[in-house]
Amino acid sequence: MEEGYQNNRDEQLHVLMFPWLAHGHISAYAELSIRLAQQGTKVSFFSTPLNIAKIKPLFASRQIPSIQLLQIPLPKVAGLPPEIESTSNLPKHLTHLFDRALDGLEAPFEKLLADICPDCVIFDFMQWWAGRAAAKFGAASIAFSTFGATFISWGMHPVWRQYKNGLTAEDLVEEPRDYPSRSVTLRLYEAAGALFVHSAPEPGAISYPERCLRGLDACDIVAVKTCAELEGKYVEYFGKVTGKPVVPLGPLLSPHVSERNADSDVMTWLDKQSPSSVVYVSFGSQCFLSREEIAEVALGLEASWQPFLWALDSDSFWVPEGFVERVGERGVVVRGWVPQREILVHPSIVGFMTHCGWNSVMEGMSNGLSFIASPMQFDQCHNARLVVEELKAGVEVGRGKDGVFQREEICKAVRMITEDEGKEIRAKAREIGQMFKNKILKDEGTQDEYMTQFVKHLELLKANGKLRTDKEIRH
Known part of the structure:
Protein backbone atom coordinates (compact mmCIF):
# COMPACT_ATOMS: atom_id res chain seq x y z
CA MET A 1 0.00 0.00 0.00
CA SER A 254 -16.03 13.58 -17.80
CA PRO A 255 -15.29 16.71 -19.84
CA HIS A 256 -15.13 15.96 -23.54
CA VAL A 257 -11.54 15.68 -24.73
CA SER A 258 -10.85 15.25 -28.42
CA GLU A 259 -9.58 11.78 -29.28
CA ARG A 260 -9.28 12.58 -32.97
CA ASN A 261 -5.92 10.91 -33.38
CA ALA A 262 -7.07 7.74 -31.64
CA ASP A 263 -8.77 6.22 -34.70
CA SER A 264 -8.42 8.54 -37.67
CA ASP A 265 -9.86 6.00 -40.16
CA VAL A 266 -13.18 5.90 -38.30
CA MET A 267 -13.38 9.66 -37.97
CA THR A 268 -12.36 10.19 -41.59
CA TRP A 269 -15.18 7.88 -42.70
CA LEU A 270 -17.66 9.80 -40.50
CA ASP A 271 -16.50 13.07 -42.06
CA LYS A 272 -17.63 11.77 -45.46
CA GLN A 273 -21.17 10.99 -44.31
CA SER A 274 -24.17 13.31 -44.50
CA PRO A 275 -25.26 15.16 -41.35
CA SER A 276 -27.57 13.14 -39.08
CA SER A 277 -27.40 10.01 -41.22
CA VAL A 278 -25.26 7.42 -39.39
CA VAL A 279 -26.43 4.96 -36.74
CA TYR A 280 -23.72 4.18 -34.19
CA VAL A 281 -23.96 0.62 -32.83
CA SER A 282 -22.27 -0.54 -29.63
CA PHE A 283 -23.26 -3.05 -26.98
CA GLY A 284 -20.53 -2.07 -24.52
CA SER A 285 -17.47 -3.92 -23.35
CA GLN A 286 -19.18 -6.56 -21.20
CA CYS A 287 -22.10 -7.70 -23.38
CA PHE A 288 -20.92 -10.54 -25.58
CA LEU A 289 -23.22 -11.35 -28.48
CA SER A 290 -23.53 -14.88 -29.79
CA ARG A 291 -22.93 -15.54 -33.49
CA GLU A 292 -26.68 -15.89 -33.98
CA GLU A 293 -27.28 -12.48 -32.39
CA ILE A 294 -24.48 -10.86 -34.40
CA ALA A 295 -25.95 -12.29 -37.59
CA GLU A 296 -29.40 -10.85 -36.87
CA VAL A 297 -27.98 -7.41 -36.02
CA ALA A 298 -25.80 -7.44 -39.15
CA LEU A 299 -28.58 -8.50 -41.51
CA GLY A 300 -30.99 -6.02 -39.95
CA LEU A 301 -28.51 -3.17 -40.44
CA GLU A 302 -27.91 -4.33 -44.01
CA ALA A 303 -31.63 -4.39 -44.79
CA SER A 304 -32.18 -0.89 -43.38
CA TRP A 305 -30.03 0.70 -46.10
CA GLN A 306 -28.87 3.19 -43.47
CA PRO A 307 -25.19 4.15 -42.97
CA PHE A 308 -23.84 2.62 -39.76
CA LEU A 309 -20.72 2.40 -37.62
CA TRP A 310 -20.58 -0.76 -35.52
CA ALA A 311 -18.07 -1.22 -32.69
CA LEU A 312 -17.98 -4.98 -32.10
CA ASP A 313 -16.22 -6.43 -29.08
CA SER A 314 -12.93 -8.06 -30.01
CA ASP A 315 -13.68 -11.21 -27.96
CA SER A 316 -16.83 -11.96 -29.94
CA PHE A 317 -15.78 -10.47 -33.27
CA TRP A 318 -17.42 -12.23 -36.18
CA VAL A 319 -19.72 -11.16 -39.01
CA PRO A 320 -21.67 -13.24 -41.56
CA GLU A 321 -19.84 -14.24 -44.70
CA GLY A 322 -20.11 -11.60 -47.41
CA PHE A 323 -21.67 -8.99 -45.09
CA VAL A 324 -18.78 -6.49 -45.25
CA GLU A 325 -18.60 -6.77 -49.04
CA ARG A 326 -22.35 -6.30 -49.48
CA VAL A 327 -22.65 -3.15 -47.36
CA GLY A 328 -19.47 -1.70 -48.87
CA GLU A 329 -18.81 1.94 -47.97
CA ARG A 330 -22.24 2.31 -46.37
CA GLY A 331 -21.15 0.59 -43.18
CA VAL A 332 -18.04 0.19 -41.05
CA VAL A 333 -17.41 -2.58 -38.52
CA VAL A 334 -14.61 -1.91 -36.05
CA ARG A 335 -13.05 -4.58 -33.88
CA GLY A 336 -12.62 -3.57 -30.25
CA TRP A 337 -12.16 -0.09 -28.81
CA VAL A 338 -13.33 3.07 -30.56
CA PRO A 339 -13.32 6.70 -29.36
CA GLN A 340 -17.00 6.64 -28.38
CA ARG A 341 -17.17 10.15 -26.91
CA GLU A 342 -15.70 11.56 -30.13
CA ILE A 343 -18.11 9.52 -32.25
CA LEU A 344 -21.22 10.54 -30.33
CA VAL A 345 -20.54 14.26 -30.80
CA HIS A 346 -19.91 13.91 -34.55
CA PRO A 347 -22.57 15.72 -36.64
CA SER A 348 -23.10 12.70 -38.90
CA ILE A 349 -24.50 10.58 -36.04
CA VAL A 350 -28.31 10.46 -35.83
CA GLY A 351 -28.99 7.48 -33.60
CA PHE A 352 -27.36 5.25 -31.01
CA MET A 353 -28.10 1.52 -31.01
CA THR A 354 -27.02 0.51 -27.54
CA HIS A 355 -27.41 -2.07 -24.78
CA CYS A 356 -28.46 0.88 -22.58
CA GLY A 357 -25.76 0.65 -19.95
CA TRP A 358 -26.26 3.70 -17.73
CA ASN A 359 -23.11 5.51 -18.77
CA SER A 360 -23.91 5.02 -22.46
CA VAL A 361 -27.42 6.33 -21.84
CA MET A 362 -26.02 9.46 -20.20
CA GLU A 363 -23.51 10.00 -23.02
CA GLY A 364 -26.16 9.56 -25.71
CA MET A 365 -28.63 11.86 -23.98
CA SER A 366 -26.07 14.58 -23.43
CA ASN A 367 -25.49 14.65 -27.19
CA GLY A 368 -29.18 14.75 -28.08
CA LEU A 369 -29.17 11.38 -29.85
CA SER A 370 -32.17 9.15 -30.47
CA PHE A 371 -31.86 5.66 -29.02
CA ILE A 372 -32.36 2.27 -30.61
CA ALA A 373 -32.63 0.47 -27.30
CA SER A 374 -31.39 -3.13 -27.26
CA PRO A 375 -31.04 -4.11 -23.57
CA MET A 376 -29.26 -7.33 -22.72
CA GLN A 377 -29.36 -7.78 -18.94
CA PHE A 378 -29.78 -6.30 -15.44
CA ASP A 379 -30.26 -2.51 -15.24
CA GLN A 380 -30.16 -2.12 -19.02
CA CYS A 381 -33.79 -3.26 -19.30
CA HIS A 382 -35.05 -0.57 -16.92
CA ASN A 383 -32.81 2.03 -18.56
CA ALA A 384 -34.23 1.16 -21.97
CA ARG A 385 -37.81 1.54 -20.78
CA LEU A 386 -36.99 4.83 -19.07
CA VAL A 387 -35.57 6.20 -22.33
CA VAL A 388 -38.31 4.82 -24.61
CA GLU A 389 -41.49 4.76 -22.51
CA GLU A 390 -40.91 7.64 -20.09
CA LEU A 391 -38.65 10.09 -21.89
CA LYS A 392 -39.88 9.23 -25.41
CA ALA A 393 -36.33 9.63 -26.77
CA GLY A 394 -35.98 6.34 -28.59
CA VAL A 395 -37.48 3.11 -29.81
CA GLU A 396 -36.86 -0.36 -28.43
CA VAL A 397 -35.97 -3.24 -30.72
CA GLY A 398 -38.85 -5.71 -30.71
CA ARG A 399 -38.12 -9.34 -29.83
CA GLY A 400 -39.94 -12.62 -29.65
CA LYS A 401 -41.08 -14.28 -26.42
CA ASP A 402 -37.65 -15.87 -26.03
CA GLY A 403 -35.91 -12.51 -26.33
CA VAL A 404 -33.80 -13.26 -29.40
CA PHE A 405 -32.86 -10.56 -31.88
CA GLN A 406 -34.73 -10.62 -35.18
CA ARG A 407 -33.31 -8.95 -38.28
CA GLU A 408 -36.72 -7.60 -39.27
CA GLU A 409 -37.11 -5.82 -35.93
CA ILE A 410 -33.57 -4.42 -36.11
CA CYS A 411 -34.33 -3.00 -39.55
CA LYS A 412 -37.69 -1.62 -38.40
CA ALA A 413 -36.17 0.15 -35.37
CA VAL A 414 -33.35 1.71 -37.40
CA ARG A 415 -35.79 3.03 -39.98
CA MET A 416 -38.10 4.33 -37.26
CA ILE A 417 -35.29 6.50 -35.88
CA THR A 418 -33.95 7.70 -39.22
CA GLU A 419 -37.05 8.28 -41.34
CA ASP A 420 -40.03 10.66 -41.14
CA GLU A 421 -41.88 8.40 -38.72
CA GLY A 422 -39.28 9.19 -36.05
CA LYS A 423 -39.52 12.99 -36.21
CA GLU A 424 -41.06 13.34 -32.75
CA ILE A 425 -38.54 10.95 -31.20
CA ARG A 426 -35.62 12.85 -32.73
CA ALA A 427 -37.12 16.16 -31.56
CA LYS A 428 -37.50 14.85 -27.99
CA ALA A 429 -33.91 13.54 -28.01
CA ARG A 430 -32.62 16.93 -29.17
CA GLU A 431 -34.67 18.61 -26.44
CA ILE A 432 -33.01 16.42 -23.81
CA GLY A 433 -29.61 17.17 -25.33
CA GLN A 434 -30.30 20.89 -25.05
CA MET A 435 -31.29 20.43 -21.41
CA PHE A 436 -27.94 18.79 -20.73
CA LYS A 437 -26.10 21.54 -22.58
CA ASN A 438 -27.99 24.55 -21.22
CA LYS A 439 -28.93 23.41 -17.72
CA ILE A 440 -27.05 20.38 -16.44
CA LEU A 441 -23.53 20.53 -17.88
CA LYS A 442 -22.98 24.26 -18.39
Missing part, protein backbone atom coordinates in the same frame (compact mmCIF):
# COMPACT_ATOMS: atom_id res chain seq x y z
CA GLU A 2 1.22 3.47 -0.83
CA GLU A 3 2.01 5.83 2.01
CA GLY A 4 -1.24 7.13 3.56
CA TYR A 5 -2.26 10.33 5.22
CA GLN A 6 -1.56 11.17 8.84
CA ASN A 7 -3.26 8.92 11.35
CA ASN A 8 -5.60 11.63 12.64
CA ARG A 9 -8.59 13.61 11.46
CA ASP A 10 -8.11 17.28 10.67
CA GLU A 11 -10.36 20.10 9.54
CA GLN A 12 -10.18 19.24 5.83
CA LEU A 13 -12.81 16.74 4.77
CA HIS A 14 -11.17 13.40 3.93
CA VAL A 15 -13.04 10.85 1.79
CA LEU A 16 -12.01 7.27 1.00
CA MET A 17 -13.37 5.92 -2.32
CA PHE A 18 -13.88 2.17 -2.71
CA PRO A 19 -15.51 1.13 -6.03
CA TRP A 20 -16.53 -2.33 -7.07
CA LEU A 21 -13.90 -4.02 -9.22
CA ALA A 22 -15.54 -3.33 -12.58
CA HIS A 23 -14.42 -0.79 -15.19
CA GLY A 24 -17.69 1.16 -15.34
CA HIS A 25 -17.82 1.45 -11.57
CA ILE A 26 -14.16 2.39 -11.18
CA SER A 27 -14.39 5.11 -13.84
CA ALA A 28 -17.50 6.60 -12.21
CA TYR A 29 -15.79 6.63 -8.81
CA ALA A 30 -12.75 8.22 -10.42
CA GLU A 31 -14.86 11.02 -11.91
CA LEU A 32 -16.53 11.62 -8.55
CA SER A 33 -13.08 11.66 -6.89
CA ILE A 34 -11.86 14.31 -9.32
CA ARG A 35 -14.89 16.51 -8.69
CA LEU A 36 -14.57 16.17 -4.92
CA ALA A 37 -10.86 17.04 -5.11
CA GLN A 38 -11.71 20.10 -7.19
CA GLN A 39 -14.00 21.20 -4.37
CA GLY A 40 -11.13 21.05 -1.88
CA THR A 41 -11.82 17.61 -0.45
CA LYS A 42 -8.97 15.30 0.45
CA VAL A 43 -9.53 12.09 -1.51
CA SER A 44 -8.03 8.62 -1.14
CA PHE A 45 -8.87 6.14 -3.90
CA PHE A 46 -8.59 2.46 -3.03
CA SER A 47 -8.46 -0.57 -5.34
CA THR A 48 -6.21 -3.45 -6.36
CA PRO A 49 -2.85 -2.93 -8.14
CA LEU A 50 -3.93 -3.63 -11.73
CA ASN A 51 -6.99 -1.41 -11.40
CA ILE A 52 -4.92 1.41 -9.87
CA ALA A 53 -2.44 1.15 -12.73
CA LYS A 54 -5.26 1.46 -15.28
CA ILE A 55 -6.94 4.44 -13.61
CA LYS A 56 -3.77 6.40 -12.79
CA PRO A 57 -3.43 7.91 -16.31
CA LEU A 58 -6.96 9.35 -16.03
CA PHE A 59 -6.06 11.27 -12.88
CA ALA A 60 -2.81 12.40 -14.50
CA SER A 61 -4.57 13.61 -17.65
CA ARG A 62 -6.96 15.72 -15.58
CA GLN A 63 -4.02 17.14 -13.58
CA ILE A 64 -5.42 16.22 -10.18
CA PRO A 65 -2.29 15.46 -8.12
CA SER A 66 -4.04 15.66 -4.74
CA ILE A 67 -5.79 12.26 -5.02
CA GLN A 68 -4.00 9.59 -3.03
CA LEU A 69 -3.97 6.19 -4.74
CA LEU A 70 -3.96 3.25 -2.34
CA GLN A 71 -3.71 -0.38 -3.34
CA ILE A 72 -3.96 -3.80 -1.73
CA PRO A 73 -3.56 -7.05 -3.68
CA LEU A 74 -6.72 -9.03 -4.31
CA PRO A 75 -6.55 -12.08 -1.99
CA LYS A 76 -5.62 -15.30 -3.73
CA VAL A 77 -8.42 -17.81 -4.22
CA ALA A 78 -7.77 -21.29 -5.60
CA GLY A 79 -8.99 -21.51 -9.19
CA LEU A 80 -9.03 -17.74 -9.82
CA PRO A 81 -6.19 -16.66 -12.16
CA PRO A 82 -3.99 -13.99 -10.55
CA GLU A 83 -4.33 -11.63 -13.51
CA ILE A 84 -8.08 -11.26 -12.91
CA GLU A 85 -8.69 -8.20 -10.74
CA SER A 86 -11.85 -6.88 -12.40
CA THR A 87 -14.96 -8.14 -14.13
CA SER A 88 -13.67 -7.01 -17.54
CA ASN A 89 -11.79 -10.29 -18.05
CA LEU A 90 -13.81 -12.48 -15.69
CA PRO A 91 -15.33 -15.68 -17.15
CA LYS A 92 -18.88 -16.16 -15.89
CA HIS A 93 -18.12 -19.55 -14.36
CA LEU A 94 -15.49 -17.96 -12.08
CA THR A 95 -17.78 -15.24 -10.72
CA HIS A 96 -18.25 -16.96 -7.34
CA LEU A 97 -14.46 -17.18 -6.89
CA PHE A 98 -14.11 -13.50 -7.74
CA ASP A 99 -16.77 -12.61 -5.17
CA ARG A 100 -14.91 -14.68 -2.59
CA ALA A 101 -11.67 -12.83 -3.35
CA LEU A 102 -13.46 -9.47 -3.08
CA ASP A 103 -14.80 -10.38 0.34
CA GLY A 104 -11.27 -11.31 1.34
CA LEU A 105 -10.46 -7.60 1.21
CA GLU A 106 -12.57 -6.90 4.30
CA ALA A 107 -9.78 -7.37 6.86
CA PRO A 108 -7.15 -5.42 4.86
CA PHE A 109 -9.75 -2.70 4.30
CA GLU A 110 -10.32 -2.38 8.04
CA LYS A 111 -6.58 -2.01 8.56
CA LEU A 112 -6.53 0.72 5.91
CA LEU A 113 -9.29 2.57 7.73
CA ALA A 114 -7.31 2.38 10.96
CA ASP A 115 -4.22 3.73 9.20
CA ILE A 116 -5.69 6.73 7.34
CA CYS A 117 -8.78 7.61 9.45
CA PRO A 118 -11.06 9.06 6.74
CA ASP A 119 -14.12 11.08 7.69
CA CYS A 120 -16.30 9.34 5.10
CA VAL A 121 -16.18 6.11 3.14
CA ILE A 122 -17.89 6.07 -0.27
CA PHE A 123 -18.40 2.43 -1.22
CA ASP A 124 -20.14 0.25 -3.75
CA PHE A 125 -23.06 -1.91 -2.69
CA MET A 126 -21.32 -5.13 -3.70
CA GLN A 127 -18.79 -4.84 -0.85
CA TRP A 128 -21.58 -4.31 1.65
CA TRP A 129 -19.23 -4.89 4.59
CA ALA A 130 -17.41 -1.61 3.82
CA GLY A 131 -20.24 0.35 5.44
CA ARG A 132 -20.04 -1.82 8.54
CA ALA A 133 -16.28 -1.30 8.69
CA ALA A 134 -16.66 2.47 8.32
CA ALA A 135 -18.99 2.61 11.34
CA LYS A 136 -16.54 0.49 13.33
CA PHE A 137 -13.83 3.13 12.82
CA GLY A 138 -16.05 6.18 13.32
CA ALA A 139 -16.38 7.16 9.66
CA ALA A 140 -19.61 8.05 7.90
CA SER A 141 -20.60 5.73 5.06
CA ILE A 142 -22.09 6.61 1.69
CA ALA A 143 -23.33 3.91 -0.69
CA PHE A 144 -22.73 5.28 -4.18
CA SER A 145 -24.73 3.67 -6.98
CA THR A 146 -23.35 3.90 -10.50
CA PHE A 147 -26.75 2.61 -11.67
CA GLY A 148 -29.67 4.96 -12.25
CA ALA A 149 -32.47 5.54 -9.75
CA THR A 150 -35.06 3.86 -11.99
CA PHE A 151 -33.22 0.58 -11.63
CA ILE A 152 -32.06 0.66 -8.01
CA SER A 153 -35.50 1.67 -6.73
CA TRP A 154 -36.69 -1.64 -8.22
CA GLY A 155 -33.66 -3.91 -7.98
CA MET A 156 -32.65 -2.86 -4.45
CA HIS A 157 -36.18 -2.65 -3.10
CA PRO A 158 -36.53 -4.27 0.36
CA VAL A 159 -39.54 -6.23 -0.93
CA TRP A 160 -37.19 -8.81 -2.46
CA ARG A 161 -36.19 -9.95 1.03
CA GLN A 162 -39.57 -11.63 1.49
CA TYR A 163 -38.72 -14.15 -1.23
CA LYS A 164 -36.27 -16.29 0.67
CA ASN A 165 -37.14 -19.29 -1.47
CA GLY A 166 -39.16 -19.89 -4.60
CA LEU A 167 -38.80 -16.54 -6.38
CA THR A 168 -40.16 -16.87 -9.91
CA ALA A 169 -39.83 -14.88 -13.11
CA GLU A 170 -43.49 -13.90 -12.70
CA ASP A 171 -42.60 -12.36 -9.31
CA LEU A 172 -39.87 -10.24 -10.91
CA VAL A 173 -42.19 -8.98 -13.63
CA GLU A 174 -44.45 -7.46 -10.97
CA GLU A 175 -43.27 -4.04 -9.85
CA PRO A 176 -42.98 -3.36 -6.11
CA ARG A 177 -46.03 -1.64 -4.64
CA ASP A 178 -46.19 2.10 -5.39
CA TYR A 179 -43.32 1.91 -7.90
CA PRO A 180 -43.53 5.18 -9.87
CA SER A 181 -44.15 3.66 -13.30
CA ARG A 182 -46.23 0.88 -14.81
CA SER A 183 -44.31 1.03 -18.09
CA VAL A 184 -40.79 0.46 -16.72
CA THR A 185 -41.06 -3.28 -16.25
CA LEU A 186 -39.21 -6.45 -17.16
CA ARG A 187 -40.27 -8.71 -19.99
CA LEU A 188 -40.84 -12.30 -18.85
CA TYR A 189 -37.74 -13.58 -20.69
CA GLU A 190 -35.66 -10.85 -19.02
CA ALA A 191 -36.98 -11.79 -15.60
CA ALA A 192 -36.19 -15.46 -16.24
CA GLY A 193 -32.64 -14.49 -17.19
CA ALA A 194 -32.25 -12.44 -14.01
CA LEU A 195 -33.39 -15.14 -11.57
CA PHE A 196 -29.87 -16.46 -11.00
CA VAL A 197 -28.73 -13.25 -9.29
CA HIS A 198 -31.31 -13.85 -6.55
CA SER A 199 -29.61 -17.09 -5.55
CA ALA A 200 -26.41 -17.45 -3.54
CA PRO A 201 -23.56 -18.29 -5.97
CA GLU A 202 -22.18 -20.95 -3.62
CA PRO A 203 -22.89 -22.42 -0.16
CA GLY A 204 -22.27 -19.87 2.59
CA ALA A 205 -22.44 -16.90 0.20
CA ILE A 206 -25.23 -14.36 -0.20
CA SER A 207 -27.09 -13.27 -3.31
CA TYR A 208 -26.35 -10.02 -5.11
CA PRO A 209 -29.65 -8.36 -4.08
CA GLU A 210 -28.92 -9.27 -0.48
CA ARG A 211 -25.44 -7.76 -0.78
CA CYS A 212 -27.02 -4.52 -1.98
CA LEU A 213 -29.64 -4.53 0.77
CA ARG A 214 -26.99 -5.06 3.44
CA GLY A 215 -25.07 -2.16 1.94
CA LEU A 216 -28.21 -0.06 2.26
CA ASP A 217 -28.63 -1.15 5.87
CA ALA A 218 -25.09 -0.07 6.71
CA CYS A 219 -24.91 3.31 4.97
CA ASP A 220 -25.78 6.76 6.26
CA ILE A 221 -26.88 8.11 2.87
CA VAL A 222 -27.24 6.87 -0.71
CA ALA A 223 -25.62 8.77 -3.59
CA VAL A 224 -26.77 8.10 -7.16
CA LYS A 225 -25.21 8.88 -10.52
CA THR A 226 -28.29 10.63 -11.87
CA CYS A 227 -30.09 13.95 -12.02
CA ALA A 228 -33.54 15.01 -10.86
CA GLU A 229 -34.31 16.35 -14.33
CA LEU A 230 -34.46 12.74 -15.60
CA GLU A 231 -35.24 10.55 -12.60
CA GLY A 232 -36.58 12.84 -9.90
CA LYS A 233 -39.60 10.71 -9.03
CA TYR A 234 -37.43 7.58 -8.73
CA VAL A 235 -34.93 9.34 -6.46
CA GLU A 236 -37.80 10.44 -4.22
CA TYR A 237 -39.36 6.97 -4.26
CA PHE A 238 -36.12 5.21 -3.33
CA GLY A 239 -35.73 7.50 -0.33
CA LYS A 240 -39.25 6.63 0.83
CA VAL A 241 -38.87 2.86 0.57
CA THR A 242 -35.41 2.75 2.18
CA GLY A 243 -35.75 5.51 4.76
CA LYS A 244 -32.34 6.79 3.69
CA PRO A 245 -31.47 10.23 2.31
CA VAL A 246 -30.93 9.75 -1.44
CA VAL A 247 -28.67 12.34 -3.08
CA PRO A 248 -28.38 12.71 -6.88
CA LEU A 249 -24.84 13.54 -8.03
CA GLY A 250 -25.59 14.45 -11.65
CA PRO A 251 -24.50 12.45 -14.72
CA LEU A 252 -20.80 12.73 -13.75
CA LEU A 253 -19.70 12.82 -17.37
CA ASP A 443 -20.71 26.18 -15.99
CA GLU A 444 -22.46 26.59 -12.65
CA GLY A 445 -25.30 24.38 -13.93
CA THR A 446 -27.04 21.69 -11.94
CA GLN A 447 -24.07 19.28 -12.18
CA ASP A 448 -22.04 21.78 -10.13
CA GLU A 449 -24.99 22.32 -7.80
CA TYR A 450 -25.31 18.58 -7.18
CA MET A 451 -21.65 18.37 -6.19
CA THR A 452 -21.87 21.41 -3.92
CA GLN A 453 -24.87 19.91 -2.15
CA PHE A 454 -23.13 16.53 -1.86
CA VAL A 455 -20.09 18.08 -0.19
CA LYS A 456 -22.44 19.81 2.26
CA HIS A 457 -23.95 16.41 3.09
CA LEU A 458 -20.46 15.00 3.69
CA GLU A 459 -19.45 17.94 5.87
CA LEU A 460 -22.61 17.49 7.93
CA LEU A 461 -21.91 13.77 8.33
CA LYS A 462 -18.40 14.61 9.47
CA ALA A 463 -19.68 17.16 12.01
CA ASN A 464 -22.28 14.73 13.36
CA GLY A 465 -19.65 12.05 13.60
CA LYS A 466 -17.44 14.31 15.69
CA LEU A 467 -20.39 15.10 17.96
CA ARG A 468 -21.05 11.40 18.48
CA THR A 469 -17.41 10.77 19.19
CA ASP A 470 -17.26 13.63 21.73
CA LYS A 471 -20.40 12.34 23.44
CA GLU A 472 -18.98 8.84 23.67
CA ILE A 473 -15.76 10.23 25.15
CA ARG A 474 -17.70 12.27 27.75
CA HIS A 475 -19.55 9.15 28.84
